[in-house]
Amino acid sequence: MFDPxxxxxxxxxxxAWRKHRAAxxxxxxxxxxxxxILEHPEYHEDLADVERALAADYGGDAGRTNPFLHLSMxxxxxxxxxxxxxxxxxxAHEALAHRHGSAHAAAHEIMECLGETVWRAQRERTQPDGQAYLDCIRRRARG
Structure with a gap:
């Protein structure tokens, strides 16, 4: 299992951002x-300096989204x-994309379910519940 x-x-x-900019x-x-990354220009500055990125703190007190967590999701x-x-x-993603008119918006809806699923698994010290995850996404797709 990959565990970076x-x-x-x-x-x-x-x-990846450096390689893109250097063609x-x-x-x-x-x-x-x-x-x-291209869908999130607000993160480009965070990605431009690897040393600063390694030192950055995106804890809850930082008051902003962790771009690396967001992009990883x-x-x-x-x-x-x-x-x-x-x-x-x-x-379910296709239904969400149709509902929102955007695959990106659909991914953000799914991201909410993924975050909840991971949080619940960590809290309960269990494996993530794939069915609960999918049910959450389907509920969002139905509106």
Missing amino acids: SQADVRRFFCG EVLTPLEAMALDW HLAISEQLSIDHPTGIRA
């Missing part, structure tokens, strides 16, 4: 990450959609 450290994640996203070849995963959801796992997430 916080520093690994920050280096990955900063590296270097991206790996497939970096290209997927870049799609989300986008990437996780993209991976789930690519393999339709949990089964049905792709159809």
Whole structure:
């Protein structure tokens, strides 16, 4: 199982952004990450300096979204959609995208469910409940 450290994640996203700006070849995963980086210009400055990114504190007291967590969740959801796992997430995403008129807005709706699912699993010290996650997404898709 891939278990990157916080520093690994920050280096990955900063590296993808650096490679894009330098017109270097991206790996497939970096290209997927870049799609989300481009959707979030508000994070470009955070990604421009890897040393500053490694030192940054995005704790609850920081008063802003952690760009690396946000982009990581986008990437996780993209991976789930690519393999339709949990089964049905792709159809639920399409319904959300239709409802909102935006695949990006749909991903943000799914992100809320993903965050809740991970939080609940951590609180209860269990594995994430894939069915509860999918049910949350489907409820949001129905409006």
